[in-house]
Amino acid sequence: MANAAELLAANAAFYAAFNAGDEAGMGRLWAHGDGVACLHPGWPVLVGRDAVLESWRRIFTAGATLTVTCREPRAWPNAEGGMVICYEQVGGQLLAATNLFRTEAGGLQLYHHQSGPCAGPSENGPDVTRH
Amino acid sequence: MANAAELLAANAAFYAAFNAGDEAGMGRLWAHGDGVACLHPGWPVLVGRDAVLESWRRIFTAGATLTVTCREPRAWPNAEGGMVICYEQVGGQLLAATNLFRTEAGGLQLYHHQSGPCAGPSENGPDVTRH
Numbered sequence: 307m308a309n310a311a312e313l314l315a316a317n318a319a320f321y322a323a324f325n326a327g328d329e330a331g332m333g334r335l336w337a338h339g340d341g342v343a344c345l346h347p348g349w350p351v352l353v354g355r356d357a358v359l360e361s362w363r364r365i366f367t368a369g370a371t372l373t374v375t376c377r378e379p380r381a382w383p384n385a386e387g388g389m390v391i392c393y394e395q396v397g398g399q400l401l402a403a404t405n406l407f408r409t410e411a412g413g414l415q416l417y418h419h420q421s422g423p424c425a426g427p428s429e430n431g432p433d434v435t436r437h
Numbered sequence: 438m439a440n441a442a443e444l445l446a447a448n449a450a451f452y453a454a455f456n457a458g459d460e461a462g463m464g465r466l467w468a469h470g471d472g473v474a475c476l477h478p479g480w481p482v483l484v485g486r487d488a489v490l491e492s493w494r495r496i497f498t499a500g501a502t503l504t505v506t507c508r509e510p511r512a513w514p515n516a517e518g519g520m521v522i523c524y525e526q527v528g529g530q531l532l533a534a535t536n537l538f539r540t541e542a543g544g545l546q547l548y549h550h551q552s553g554p555c556a557g558p559s560e561n562g563p564d565v566t567r568h
């Protein structure tokens with residue numbers, strides 16, 4: 307069973323590949339089995355390794371030089387691998403992300419990522435007419 | 438191990454409680470253990486059952502009568518319980534959601550929910566300068 311440190315290391319590898327625009331690295335990070343998905347903000351739901359990796363290829367080849375800083379990552383190991391939740395600072399925008407890992411071929415592989423707009427950790431929050 | 442039908446039923450119960458503003462129902466749906474979290478769009482990251490249930494209480498008592506229609510739910514059982522991904526139609530706004538379930542006290546309990554803005558399933562998507 308994975309521990310929190312291993313989950314945080316896998317999570318850090320994901321953001322390193324993201325910031326490096328490392329398409330091959332993304333390919334190594336993402337799982338190969340069933341139930342691989344990615345919910346980028348503003349994109350349709352992407353299901354399947356091929357669709358997910360294609361999205362990263364498009365993001366990396368769009369020429370945008372994004373730097374995503376992962377803040378306050380928290381990891382919870384579980385029977386599958388584990389969950390990491392963190393903030394993502396992208397320029398002046400703050401997002402919150404869910405990253406799900408599972409053990410596959412002996413290592414932790416990312417099988418789901420969702421990020422979306424959020425409030426800061428010290429903010430009370432919301433427009434409660436949206437959930 | 439849960440199967441897809443059980444996951445979809447648990448997912449439907451979540452949206453039923455949501456639409457009914459059923460605070461007690463939410464309490465029964467959400468897990469009790471460690472690693473309970475919720476990422477509402479525009480809110481800070483919420484960790485822990487108490488913080489999550491408090492957010493639903495605030496949403497339900499805000500007086501907004503939201504109807505959230507779950508569309509195209511897809512379920513993947515795993516060693517923990519399983520993952521459901523779906524679209525959420527809220528008025529004219531389309532969101533995508535991740536709902537994570539685990540088996541606890543013999544039943545599937547929700548331990549994580551994130552929803553955020555997305556494109557429609559037939560849309561090609563994105564402004565790739567955001568991820």
